[in-house]
Amino acid sequence: MTARLSLYPKAEQELYKLDRSVKATFYDFSDRFRQNPRHVSLKLRPLKGNPKIHSAWLDDSYRVLLTRTGTEPNGDESWLVIAVRHRRAVYEQLSVAVNRVTGEIEFVDLSTVGESALRRAGINLTPAEPEDVSAGTTQATQPQQPAATEALLAGYTAEQLSELGVAEPLIALALAVTTSEELDQLVKNAPLLSQDVLYGLAAQMPIEDVRAEITARVAIEEPVDTDDFTTALARTAVTSVDEHVAAAIEQGDFRAWKYFLHPTQARLVNRDYSGEARVSGGPGTGKTIVALHRVHHLAKQLPPGQNKPILLTTFTKNLTTDLRNRLASLLEAQPELMDRVDIVHIDQLASRVLGENAQPGRTRNRIDDKVALAELRTMLFELDERAWEPEFLMEEWEQVILGQSIPTRSAYFQARRAGRGRPLTRPERNAVWKLIEQFTTRLDKAGMETWGQASERAARYEIERAARITARQSYKDELGAQDLRHRDDGSGMRYLNHRYRHIVIDEAQDLRPAHWKMLRAMVASGPNDMFITGDTHQRIYDNQVALSALGIKIRGRSSRLTLSYRTTKEILAEALKVVDNQNFDDLDDGTDTLNGYRSVLHGPAPQFVHYDTWQDELEGLATTMRAWHEELATDPTGAPRDPRGLVAIAVAERDKVNEVMYYLTTKAHITCAELTKDGPRGDGMVHVGTMHRFKGLEYQKLAIVAASDGILPRTAAVEAYRTQDPARYERELRKARALLFVATTRARDALTISWHGKPSPFLPS
Numbered sequence: 001m002t003a004r005l006s007l008y009p010k011a012e013q014e015l016y017k018l019d020r021s022v023k024a025t026f027y028d029f030s031d032r033f034r035q036n037p038r039h040v041s042l043k044l045r046p047l048k049g050n051p052k053i054h055s056a057w058l059d060d061s062y063r064v065l066l067t068r069t070g071t072e073p074n075g076d077e078s079w080l081v082i083a084v085r086h087r088r089a090v091y092e093q094l095s096v097a098v099n100r101v102t103g104e105i106e107f108v109d110l111s112t113v114g115e116s117a118l119r120r121a122g123i124n125l126t127p128a129e130p131e132d133v134s135a136g137t138t139q140a141t142q143p144q145q146p147a148a149t150e151a152l153l154a155g156y157t158a159e160q161l162s163e164l165g166v167a168e169p170l171i172a173l174a175l176a177v178t179t180s181e182e183l184d185q186l187v188k189n190a191p192l193l194s195q196d197v198l199y200g201l202a203a204q205m206p207i208e209d210v211r212a213e214i215t216a217r218v219a220i221e222e223p224v225d226t227d228d229f230t231t232a233l234a235r236t237a238v239t240s241v242d243e244h245v246a247a248a249i250e251q252g253d254f255r256a257w258k259y260f261l262h263p264t265q266a267r268l269v270n271r272d273y274s275g276e277a278r279v280s281g282g283p284g285t286g287k288t289i290v291a292l293h294r295v296h297h298l299a300k301q302l303p304p305g306q307n308k309p310i311l312l313t314t315f316t317k318n319l320t321t322d323l324r325n326r327l328a329s330l331l332e333a334q335p336e337l338m339d340r341v342d343i344v345h346i347d348q349l350a351s352r353v354l355g356e357n358a359q360p361g362r363t364r365n366r367i368d369d370k371v372a373l374a375e376l377r378t379m380l381f382e383l384d385e386r387a388w389e390p391e392f393l394m395e396e397w398e399q400v401i402l403g404q405s406i407p408t409r410s411a412y413f414q415a416r417r418a419g420r421g422r423p424l425t426r427p428e429r430n431a432v433w434k435l436i437e438q439f440t441t442r443l444d445k446a447g448m449e450t451w452g453q454a455s456e457r458a459a460r461y462e463i464e465r466a467a468r469i470t471a472r473q474s475y476k477d478e479l480g481a482q483d484l485r486h487r488d489d490g491s492g493m494r495y496l497n498h499r500y501r502h503i504v505i506d507e508a509q510d511l512r513p514a515h516w517k518m519l520r521a522m523v524a525s526g527p528n529d530m531f532i533t534g535d536t537h538q539r540i541y542d543n544q545v546a547l548s549a550l551g552i553k554i555r556g557r558s559s560r561l562t563l564s565y566r567t568t569k570e571i572l573a574e575a576l577k578v579v580d581n582q583n584f585d586d587l588d589d590g591t592d593t594l595n596g597y598r599s600v601l602h603g604p605a606p607q608f609v610h611y612d613t614w615q616d617e618l619e620g621l622a623t624t625m626r627a628w629h630e631e632l633a634t635d636p637t638g639a640p641r642d643p644r645g646l647v648a649i650a651v652a653e654r655d656k657v658n659e660v661m662y663y664l665t666t667k668a669h670i671t672c673a674e675l676t677k678d679g680p681r682g683d684g685m686v687h688v689g690t691m692h693r694f695k696g697l698e699y700q701k702l703a704i705v706a707a708s709d710g711i712l713p714r715t716a717a718v719e720a721y722r723t724q725d726p727a728r729y730e731r732e733l734r735k736a737r738a739l740l741f742v743a744t745t746r747a748r749d750a751l752t753i754s755w756h757g758k759p760s761p762f763l764p765s
């Protein structure tokens, strides 16, 4: 009798953490098990407490816990590995069941839920293999104690928890816990739906919201037969044990995201949307992971041989490289799918469109906003024009005129200027229009254009192209099925189609209105056309949009992820204080929140360190770097490891980046790699860059330096707006806050924030 063996996600994660030698034994074990699950050497036997669960011997110390999930069509037995444990950590009170909401197999291990909660619920644990007779029972033998304070979930009943999908063995415990520490312990290893529901209720989400936002999102439509393990196995994200998984486990858990999506993530990835869809969520909740899996999901369904019908785009160049690498890794087993995906950052895409439409002999140099501002300043100086600040005019041009594609002076007289603060009278608008017209003519003559202008032009070309496609289609519809060859020939229309079938956009919060218009025109409206991920709390540029005004309708197709896979609870708690009580938009006319945003990871509390001078701060930084370097030079098993790129320093001010690198290299002999637009330059030990460069990245340990008052926010740059343009002032402060929020949430395990002089007002007090 042979067997097919699958791995439950938790079991695979447990395997990641085991010693190399135990992992190797596991593969030997699985080979033997697949040959003959009843072989005596495996010592397969049901647990007394739950005959559905079997224990088998991996070696003298470790046990593999399995459950039978039916019989394969070819007659093979089907088994699922639910845990790999030291024998002393195996108790009779293990449970495996089919969840009545998700229809998936769930494993619950009460030995990990914490002694005090067990005691409160009066549950005694029995080791499956007692060391000796006297130790035959319990970890929680004390009689049940009366609850010291009110139960945390006092307002709920067992029926309600069950209906919301909490695993049955956890319900009594969940109703008994009285502190959030007990709840943490309880949910630490609980099935994901139980975790989400219990945390949601404990966070005082109304039960209807928990039902709608958590339970309903993972509930399956067909009725669930809780005895049918075969069907349940097909619904459960398990991995079959083969060479591929062996390699993944060998490499450690940093590849876990490739195989296991949280059920809420999986739902978003695999759903059919009737149009544009949007996924929001705090830092580290897996938005990028979801975007990558979505690309995979879409690519799989396309017929082979098509030429890059999916666009995957993001705001910055270095993130594009990161997306390309991660997608290649995700599609490792099907590299041909990579050919169906065009990965390009948004400005590069606009450049491509402009290149295709270029008129011979008419090239323009694209200039960044700083160069443009200098040019505008020069022009105002030459004109002796003192009524308008160049910064105000640039913003008006970018946000209002370019942002809404305003073509004429009279259209500008009527334009909405929401969020611009200072109102403008008609004569003032006239003056502004005139100056901006002069400025664009000046740029044009000098053969220059800004990225804002370039993306507007690209959007216009794409909108015109989309209009031609629609016109051709209506003409074709009018003629019935007749061939349009005679009409298309010579007009170049025959091959005109939308550029993409699907567009997936990451870090969407920073795109300009023109980018959105261009993207919208590049794909036909219809099911699964655009998939948008982003977090407006992390907007660090000025491009606020209302997607509905740009023809992108996400209402009714928006979802939010709330569980952080990156940052520890301790770091998250401090990061959240940075953006607390601020208003954030939802890429449309509504607002976004971080309610329910949480982590189940624990780590050391972030360090906040004050220094008197910048010199002292640099010395302190060098000490921290040396300590971190030492800690990271070996992996958790004690094996040597290359710590390059695991640590980074985010600097609050551009000028100080070089000073940090110079100091560390020359005085502390720590090599550095500067984070540039194209990613890290060189292979130095520590990555150093301004906070802007950290968007979308993550590091095991992170130091934020120069977080001083006057630098964050830059008083010299923003103070003037306080009275002159309060709306802009608020916007600048919000951007600076977002920048600090982005930086703090890049850290996985350790975070140090330091400053010299007075601390930044945005730092949690």
Ligand SMILES: Nc1ncnc2c1ncn2[C@@H]1O[C@H](COP(=O)(O)OP(=O)(O)OP(=O)(O)O)[C@@H](O)[C@H]1O
Pocket: 256, 257, 260, 261, 262, 265, 281, 282, 283, 284, 285, 286, 287, 288, 289, 290, 535, 538, 564, 565, 566, 695, 696, 697, 698, 745
């Ligand atoms: N289902 C998962 N299993 C394991 N790890 C995951 C999962 N989802 C996300 N992660 C990990 O969490 C981290 C953050 O994921 P990701 O970068 O997608 O988050 P994000 O929401 O895009 O973050 P940000 O907004 O900060 O850019 C990554 O290390 C990723 O591998």
